[in-house]
Amino acid sequence: MNKHPLPPDWHERQKALDITRSYIVQAPAGSGKTELLVQRILSLLATAESPEEILAITFTRKAANEMKQRLVQALESASSDQPPAEAHAADTWRRARAVLGRDKAASWQLLQNPSRLQLTTIDSFCALLARRMPWLSRFGDQPRVTDDPSDLYTQAAENLLTRLENGSPGQEPIARLLVHLDNRLKLLRDLIVAMLGKRDQWLRHLVARRKLSPRQLLESGLQLYVSTFLSRLNQLVTPDVHRELRSLALSAAENLADDQPGHPLVGLLQTNDDPESLAQWQAMSHLVLTASGEVRKNLNKNSGFPAGKSAEAVAMKARAMDLLQGLRDNPDAARALQALRRLPACSYAEEQWLVLEALIDLLPLAVAELQEVFRQQGQVDFIEIAGAAHKALGSVMQPEELLLQLDGRLRHVLVDEFQDTSYAQYELLRCLTAGWEPQDGRTLFVVGDPMQSIYRFREAEVGLYLRVCQRGLDSLPMERIVLQTNFRSVKPLVEWANEKFAGLFPASEDEVLGAVRFSAASAFDSSEAEAPVSVHCFVERQDTAEADAVVELVRQARKQDPAGTLAVLARSRNHLVTIVDALKKTGISYQAQDVDPLTVRPAVQDILCLVRALHHPADRVAWLAVLRAPWCGLTLNDLAGLCHGDARSTVWQMLNRPVEQVEMFDQVSEDGRERIERIQPILARALNNRGRISLRRLIESTWLALGGPACVAEADLLDVRQVLDLLEETGEDLIVDDLERKLERLFAAADPQAGPEVQLMTIHKAKGLEFDTVILPGLGRGIRSGERTLLRWLEHPEYELLLAPIPPYAGEEQEPTYRAIGDIMQQRDDLEVLRLLYVAVTRAKSRLHLLGHAKPNRENALVPLSGSLLSVAWAALGEDFAAHAVINENEMPVETMPLQLRRLPGTWRPPQLASPLASAEAPVARASLGTHYQDEVIRSRRTEEGRVIGTIVHLWLERIANDGPGQWSQHAVRELAAQFMQQLSLHGVPRNRLQPCAATLETCLINTLECDRGRWLLSGHPGAQSEFAINGLVDGQLIRATIDRTFVDEAGLRWIVDYKTSSPAHIGQDQDAFLLEEKKRYQDQLRVYLNLIRNLYPEQAARTALYFPLFKGWVVVD
Amino acid sequence: MPAIKLMDKTLYRAAADGYLVLTVNERLSRYLHKQFDLEQQRRGLSAWLRPNILSLSAWLSRCQPNLPGMPAFLNHAQLQRVWEMIIEEDVEHTGNHLLQTPQTARRALQAHHLLVSYQADFDAQLAADDHRAFLRWRSAWMKQAKRNAWHDPAELPLLVSSALIAGHLRLPDKIFLAGFDELAPDLQQLCNAMASRGTALESWQPASSPTDASRLAADDPFTEVSLCARWIRQLLSADPLASIAVVVPQFEAYRSLIEQVFTAELAPQLLAQGDESQPVFNMSLSQSLDREGVVHAALRLLRSGMQVSHEEVSWLLQTPYVGNAVSESAARAQIDRELRRLRRFDWRLSRLVKVVTRLAETYSLAVPGGLALLDALSKGQQMSTRQLPGAWAESFTNLLRQLGWPGERGLSSREFQAVEHFRSCLAQLASLDGVANRLGRAEAVRILSRLVNATEFQPEGGDPPVQVLGALESSGMVFNHLWILGLTDKALPRAPAPNPFIPLPVQRRHAMQRSSAEREYKYAEQVTRRLLAASADIVVSWPRMATGLQQRPSPLIANLAERQPGFAATSAPDRVIWAGRPELEKMTDSQGPALVTRKAFSGGTGIIKDQALCPFRAFAHHRLRAEGLDVPEIGIDNMSRGTLAHTVLELFWNDVGDQAALHALGEAALDAKIRVAVDAALERLEKERRHDLPARQRQIEADRLSMIARQWLGIESRRGAFQVTVAEKNHRVKVGNLTIRTRIDRIDELADGTMAVIDYKTGRPDPTQWLDERVTEPQLPLYCLGLERSSIGAVMFAQVRSKALECGFRGLARETEAWPGAKSRKLAALFNEKGWESLDDVLSHWDKVLPALGDDFSRGVAAVDPVGFELACKYCDLTGLCRVLERQNAGHGGDDE
């Protein structure tokens, strides 16, 4: 036998590498599809013009990253000349080698520049498109993308609802909906928020509908739906049976008419509807089906068959019994009759229509509000990005134009996980490949496994996979390739799964329901053994017992195969909580990502209380909590003593009560007082620091100072860091309740010390992963199922669109259309649950353990909870489970031990922290930094203008000095008016103040030119300098000074002059007094200048002076 | 002595001789100035001329006024505004709305600058729609610029070049260009022009030192940054004078991490003291001014509208940045607590002023400053004229002044500087007078916010030994030690990011920055080469995992050897405090002080209910008076809706009296009476809540209440005869040592002379709680305690709900048949289980349990002992205080079915 046998589907795999054709590949679990994708990309690269011609779309960033790593690795190993021995690897090596050749020829430098490989998620690709097409995408510049848009939705919904009171469009629809929903504004808001998160699905319908006459259109869809169903029913129920059913029903109705006029059958008599109408059918169904929809076992007076002895009655009853038997033999027909009752109505009731109409009006307005919020916040969600990308692509008329915006001409698109494509993504793909045809050098290659489509909650539509399979993508037919080989699991496990799941998956495909057929896998492995699957069934839910069983299985597995990997996979995070608790007790280390919620950690709660307390002085619960937390640890006695019946004051006030109020201190113990005294100054500092340092720092520093870290376990330090990071994200505009909501989405970090041997996660997270042993607990548990939405909608290839509005809040009955759509959703969900189980099971390489509970029904048969994983597989697994059932051992009641608290010892003081590493360099100070403005934080306009004028005057005086005052005339200054205004305006002088300010400026300059002193100052003396820049040391401080004017006069005296544009006129002061004051004010500054100049020119005598151009003032300062 | 302390010789000479040194950026010029000053000091000088070192762009601006014809240049804010207006107009014209005009303008302006700088242009024929839009805007700009004789500062290099060639402007005979990796075409042209004037140009880069660079892989960015910080600590403790730089190509991704970790490791003490006045490291890329608390507050004050949400009200009353905020802090907080109790989701400012005044009186809280604040804000809002930006700048200044911004605490130096920057933003706003027209208030605030956002802020002062720099900022500098962080293959080379408004082929042709992968790779090589020469001791690191993804090292550092440098032990305060933790004291603290017998303690039934649900809860709520803050919800809250329904029925029965009278009412009369009751109930609520319900909601609520009342009275009219005797009577009972005030909604006298004790509920009350071991629903039972047993004929919840099927009486009666459906199957089953037969058994149960609960409360029993998670803890506001979560399995993770 060959050491490296080829997989049985080897030919299919080779075919998939034909790069001239487009394929849709069905790749089941463990079939090595990533390798296949890598090989195809390599093959494409080897002949590409540029690497940007190829676009590979993955489902997650992680997958994109991984694929990139694989590609780069392949290219790297291809630089070695020795092909690997294994055939498969050698194939990859050969292809990579070809790419390297191409890389060299075209100097792509792929290995240096791996970002040229376009491997990306659809979201990132959309973002790229929107970024590159700012106008067409209508974004302008790319906004930030948030992955938690709920705040934005809420804001938009609340903005929308304000229309109720202010009379803008939307008022009446809102009012109508409010009446409909029991005047629950909050409920309405939340429902709108939920709708906004799915607007990619309904918006196009509503916008399209608004223009046409929507009611007719929508109702015709409903009618078509019903009539299609009825015609199918007519095929299932032969005309003979129909006739018989009708005749019996009519006579039963007559029997009932007197006693039970309200019986549904009686309705048959009163109408002259078409006998094949829906109402007639529904009424007739009551003859053979019970109220709960089961085929009747017997007939009596209440079903229209009085216990008469007459031959007629007996015969009729016999006929009816035959009919019933016939139905039992024809379960399809029975099912169809049952389904009848849950069909939508053919038209909307008046009230219902009004509500639907209100929604059709209102929801687009909600989207408009959302866009306004996006605009204001500069943030959008992924839906908006995808929409923008689609819009941009869709409006490109000439594909050539794309070349001007994208890095290369797109020729090949590959899509991974195609079974989880959403409608929006599908549309985008259509846009990208518009006009592609077979054999034109462009190909599409999509890979997926419809049996593993599990992302319906993220809008994945497995129906799209089926559609592309059958019809291709627009003009591009897709050849189907089905892979079968499972390289992952041992043969007995593969065969077990084949056997169990074959009967569970539906027999026929259905695009609307997302029903996919089972396709059997064949194991690459050839070992023979018992199916390595164990089953543990509990009667009634016993979380603790089940968790213990899981722990036991983990322990066994660790013993048997210490190097093997093991995963506990659950449907929802909730289902792992008890198991985590149980595992913690055993000391087995494990990795659990996103399982352990942070909010229930006391350390986290304490931080939260600290945030609340510092955020609101009157939040008494939070303040008391801060005092009771382990870092302070006041007892109830001390807390009561402190509060002392005072219901109003803030706790902070109480902590700061003057000591004279002895009464209170009497009631607080010595120990308590010591504790208070330690933390009081810390809290005082924190309160004073509010706003000055970031919220994160505020909380972090306070927590550290209080000794928070000393009170927690090591792992909690990481948790706290997460909370602090969250605080940093929220920033200063914190809303505490939002914070808590956001916190709910955080989980304890995975244990960094734990290896990969034992992992806990949800099934969704495990997609694409494999483990030696897989344990599936909680198969009997359900999840909270879908809430009601404002609108239910269903897109259907035949009936187009079905829409139903939410039923009235106070309504009693289910509305048929709303319910009918809900039923279809439910069926889709059920099918998805089955696929989820399939994904879970196929994660296992060699062992699988199934655990779940079921409840005995009235007949004492075990039945799993409907909607649970177990329920969808009960047909195949029920027997096994029943055989292994463990009866309830009465869960131990939770003991109510008194709560143990921990706290720091009262005398504890924090350890000394290291002091900062100081720099020894001299600090640099600036002498010219005017200090006199500091007393006025918000300046008056006058001061502000004065400052601007000063700056500009300095500039011009420098210029005049440089040119020489002789070059300047008053006239020349007057000519500059426009320049002045322009400069003033640039510096923020408002338009209506330009004239007066320019006038002042002009006065300053003209004065200077006019006055002897001014001209003297500016003329070209020896050593004259304007804006003289000098540095030096004064009193040991480094000073960087700029001196307005300095020169040596005729007498050899050096002048140091500073210009000031202030004037006594402004403050109505006498000139001499003013000069005296200014002199005093600036003498320090001038002294510094003088010092510097003396240092620089030690032999020169120097004097300092101030010059005031505005009033030709001059004062010598010494 | 540190290895590098001397300034580069050539450059020192050049500077000392007064040659012009033009640097690639401000940072380098500051750095060279500093080095020069140090060198002069080292030489023993006490004063010296400041050298002529400045950034090229600063030099260009200085040339501005000396250009021939003195062209007028717009400042950046003006330029941006002009482009925004151009785009707005285009959007209007084409009808294509854009999500973000200002950002679009910024990006388009950037494209324009690229074209100017590269002296490139392109043809609309060879462009896509996006590019054509840009061309429209650009030509609009050109037209306007021409008309108004405006210039864009980006034109400076070319204008200066032309001026130079024409013989204008003075030039020294030698100019040094420092730190330029490359020159854009316009700068190249400028250099040529300088050269043509006979000026010698010398390009200067620091001399490279023999390098010892090593590579290090860390698990994740946090570890990576921690290692880096500990490496720095190690170096600084050996040589406090060492110059150390950390270069971070992915600056934004690492910024916050560096800030956290460096502070923790390098200044743990300061961190724990919340002291930020002495930074120990300097970040080259500063953050937006908007992040400064004092500025943020100013903007928020200006932004607040006439209608403010309760959250905004809370903020207004809490922010320290307004007048008297600190001295009135406690009183304002209490006012806010009371305001929240009114459960109003949002307020009109004018209304709010009145309500706060009233609350302040009621609770004798002195908040004159707070009132003045709200009043000023409300008046400031009323100004709705359109005016010029400059006038707005002034209005805003005045308003802030009136509000007492920036508050009564003195400003820290950082705050002071931030305020200065904010003022310059106001000046920029005013400078728009030169280009813009009148605008509305909201628009003006938005523009100001954008200006603030775009302003970078970094407090001055101090001269920390550690520099954290972006890849570009370190040009021209050398260090004793250098660490380069985060060099994954995504960081270098970066992915190209061409400007979307210029066709890619055009950008490629001109090799514009960021336009293609090839270009990025060249850039990366250049940067790496320069960085690896900037110190003799270099560590380059990369994280193996980041943002949940496996990383690879940048191909540019593939050849460096792996090596671990020396690290100091961690000094991070959380670690250090944790390591020094003491043994924690253990305690069980489930007992508070007993009530003082001398003083009567009285309270409502809530005490007993809390005591039953969880003793701690009773203690905390009623002894410590700990209550969470209310969180108002949008619309009419559930509690008010409940009260409304109660009141309607109470008022109705006050009027009508008994069933016979109800029967006697005709359809119209009944409706009229209901309407009267509904209106009165709404009025009463509005008075209590001190605000009117919004008109439309009120009307819908009135209709709803009428509907419910009619539905409910239908039920009442069908039951056995009764007479309503008491409605809402206050009543006291002794429960153990306690006196409890109980309120009962209604007592009916029944045909047999017994009483039915009735409580309206709009939720879904569960009478089985009466049978609980601790009677967790004790309101009706407490009332019954005070009654003669035999006189009690029925104890009932009247479940009044919108859904007809959910309406009805639920509870216990002596004559069960008279109350069909009242006793649920579950209740009956419980009866069986306990072997009870009649109402009397239940009454005995209450007689036994309730006084015990009362006694427990008086004794101060405060055990954390909830009856269950669902019933007690799920909606309890005390979770943080009671510490129930210290108990494992406190009830989470349960419900899913």
Ligand code: SF4
């Ligand atoms: S949260 Fe639970 S344990 Fe804590 S006080 Fe409230 S009811 Fe008691």
